[in-house]
Amino acid sequence: MKTKGNKxxxxxxxxxGCSKNLVDSEVLLTQLRGNGIEAVHESKxxxxxxxxxxxxxFIDNAKxxxxxxxxxxxxxxxxxxxxxxxxxxxxxxxxKDDLEKEIPDVDAWFGTRDLSRILKVFxxxxxxxxxxxxxxxxxxxxxxxxxxxxxxxxCSFCAIPxxxxxxxxxxMEELVLExxxxxxxxxxxxxxxxxxxxxxxxxxxxxxxxxELLQRLSDVEGIDWIRLHYAFPAGFPMDALQVxxxxxxxxxxxxxxxxxxxxxMLQLMRxxxxxxxxxxxxxxxxxxxxxxxxxxxxxxxxxxxxxxxxHDLLNFIEKSRFDRLGVFxxxxxxxxxxxxxxxxxxxxxxxxxxxxxxELQQGISLELxxxxxxxxxxxxxxxxxxGEFIGRTEFDSPEVDNEVIIHSPENYLRVGDxxxxxxxxxxxxxxxxSIAD
Numbered sequence: 311m312k313t314k315g316n317k318x319x320x321x322x323x324x325x326x327g328c329s330k331n332l333v334d335s336e337v338l339l340t341q342l343r344g345n346g347i348e349a350v351h352e353s354k355x356x357x358x359x360x361x362x363x364x365x366x367x368f369i370d371n372a373k374x375x376x377x378x379x380x381x382x383x384x385x386x387x388x389x390x391x392x393x394x395x396x397x398x399x400x401x402x403x404x405x406k407d408d409l410e411k412e413i414p415d416v417d418a419w420f421g422t423r424d425l426s427r428i429l430k431v432f433x434x435x436x437x438x439x440x441x442x443x444x445x446x447x448x449x450x451x452x453x454x455x456x457x458x459x460x461x462x463x464x465c466s467f468c469a470i471p472x473x474x475x476x477x478x479x480x481x482m483e484e485l486v487l488e489x490x491x492x493x494x495x496x497x498x499x500x501x502x503x504x505x506x507x508x509x510x511x512x513x514x515x516x517x518x519x520x521x522e523l524l525q526r527l528s529d530v531e532g533i534d535w536i537r538l539h540y541a542f543p544a545g546f547p548m549d550a551l552q553v554x555x556x557x558x559x560x561x562x563x564x565x566x567x568x569x570x571x572x573x574x575m576l577q578l579m580r581x582x583x584x585x586x587x588x589x590x591x592x593x594x595x596x597x598x599x600x601x602x603x604x605x606x607x608x609x610x611x612x613x614x615x616x617x618x619x620x621h622d623l624l625n626f627i628e629k630s631r632f633d634r635l636g637v638f639x640x641x642x643x644x645x646x647x648x649x650x651x652x653x654x655x656x657x658x659x660x661x662x663x664x665x666x667x668x669e670l671q672q673g674i675s676l677e678l679x680x681x682x683x684x685x686x687x688x689x690x691x692x693x694x695x696x697g698e699f700i701g702r703t704e705f706d707s708p709e710v711d712n713e714v715i716i717h718s719p720e721n722y723l724r725v726g727d728x729x730x731x732x733x734x735x736x737x738x739x740x741x742x743x744s745i746a747d
Contacts, residue, residue: 319432321349322358322392324383325447326376327366329454329503329539331399332447335364338425340445345434351447356386360394362428365401367473369641376401384415396420398428400473422474423459442487449692451726452499452535452708453492457485457523461505463542465569466580466647467612467640470505477506479514486526493532498726499690500533501707506542508550521549528557534728535690537707539565543591544582551598561704564595565605571626572619575612580647585626592630603705605634610667611660612640613651620663627670633678634711635671639664672738679712679736686746689714689731691723699723701731703741715742 321342325335335351342349350358361383365376376399383395394417402409403421410419420428426436446453460475461468489500504510511519527536538554541564554560570576573584583591595602608623627635639660642653655663689701692708699716706712716723716731723729723745731743 319347319360320358321347321360321362321432322353323349323351323362323364324379325352325364326379327364327368327372327400329501330456330505331364331366333444333454333456333503334399334422334425336444336447338362338364338428339447340440340443341425341429341437342432342434343445344437344440344443345429345432347432347434356391359392360396360432361386361392362396362398365397365399367399367401367404367469369638369643371641373401380409380413380416384413387415396428396431398422398424400470403473404469442484442491444488444492446492446495446497448708449725450496451690451692452501453497454501454503455485455489455492455527456480456503457507457510458504462509463506463582464580464647466578467569467609467643469643469646472645474505477509477513479510479512479519481514482511482519482523482526485523486530489527489530489533493530496726498533498728499535499537500527501537501539502527503539506540507538508541508546518545518547520547521553524550524553524557524560528553528559534559535561535704537561537563537704539707541566543568543588546591548594548598551595554602555599562599562602563605563705563707564599564602565707566595567607569607569609570612570619570623571608571630572615572622575615575619575623578614578648578651579609579612585622589626589630603633604630605707605711606632606636608635608637608667609640610637610663611655613642613648613654615640615655624667624670627667628674631674631678632671633675633705635667635674636710637664637667637671675712676736676738679738679741682733682741683736684733686730686732687714687743689716689729689743691716691725691727691729693725694723699725701729713740715740717742717744721745 323335325332339349366372386392387395396418397416398420402419406419429436458479460477461471462477687703691699691701693700701714730746732746733741733743735742
């Protein structure tokens with residue numbers, strides 16, 4: 311395929327949004343290169359003739375970032391810097407018809423499950439022999455492993471099923487093969503991701519099969535850490551906790567988005583669980599996997615959230631003492647059930663609630679981190695910054711959680727290696743230490 315000026319095609323893939331999008335971009339990158347097409351991820355050079363933008367459509371800020379990025383490359387096309395602009399991902403899946411009218415200079419729009427259609431544009435074939443192979447775009451010692459696609463949950467506020475479709479589990483054999491390939495290429499940490507990881511297997515195996523998947527991935531030689539993300543609380547598969555407790559290479563870590571601490575709000579949000587059942591689940595997780603770090607996310611300002619509901623949420627956070635917590639101000643998403651309710655919490659009140667929740671969590675995080683001073687931890691080195699190395703314990707996921715700043719003037723540490731670190735000091739979100747003697 312030739313473009314203007316007889317220039318050979320070079321494709322630049324730009325990824326916005328979450329780690330699930332990143333995996334999709336990596337699969338596209340692998341397929342394009344497998345077809346002999348020069349492709350890069352987020353190139354800093356202006357030498358690509360074709361740009362593929364993998365968009366996010368999750369909440370207002372993410373949508374705006376996606377639109378701004380599309381417009382920036384459309385301008386570059388008008389200036390002759392690029393020849394073609396293609397858009398894929400969640401925003402494109404959800405708003406394709408509107409976007410085609412609003413931004414006609416985009417050459418083609420694709421949805422979230424249109425990989426073969428994208429390849430066709432490049433006169434490329436989908437290569438089945440590359441299933442389980444992936445070119446990584448992040449540091450090569452960790453990789454995201456997407457265990458399923460889509461979601462069947464009816465959460466009132468969430469547009470993900472509109473963008474990603476219904477739940478489809480990936481076959482276990484395919485995931486184990488991919489894990490083995492990643493391990494062969496130096497990956498030491500697998501981060502399991504999905505729209506809903508606890509639903510895994512229901513469609514393929516007629517039962518929740520996360521526990522068996524964890525066992526089989528845990529058996530893959532060379533994988534030192536396996537980390538579980540996006541575990542839905544309702545109908546949680548308890549047998550997965552047994553495997554987490556038994557296997558030393560499954561991190562004592564779980565990311566379990568809970569969204570609220572008021573039973574009334576959980577019902578409005580259609581979460582299928584009460585506060586009481588949530589508290590029982592948290593207690594069970596902590597009993598079955600002693601020392602586990604729990605990450606969660608909350609939503610502030612959902613339609614109908616009263617001051618009393620909000621104070622229930624604060625009380626729940628204070629009582630639960632989560633190791634990690636993120637919070638979003640509610641975003642009023644078209645075609646969701648919540649969109650039929652009045653968006654009755656003012657934006658400034660939403661923001662105030664977000665700020666207060668984070669302030670509360672900072673205090674909890676500081677107390678929990680200070681308890682780590684003087685203790686020794688296994689740390690995975692992620693990068694070097696200035697004269698220091700930055701790493702993570704098993705209780706922390708990359709980019710969203712705490713980091714360990716390692717002073718090591720005598721020893722040069724290698725990125726991707728595990729080291730033993732004694733913690734000397736702690737702030738709300740970071741630990742500082744040195745190599746343990």
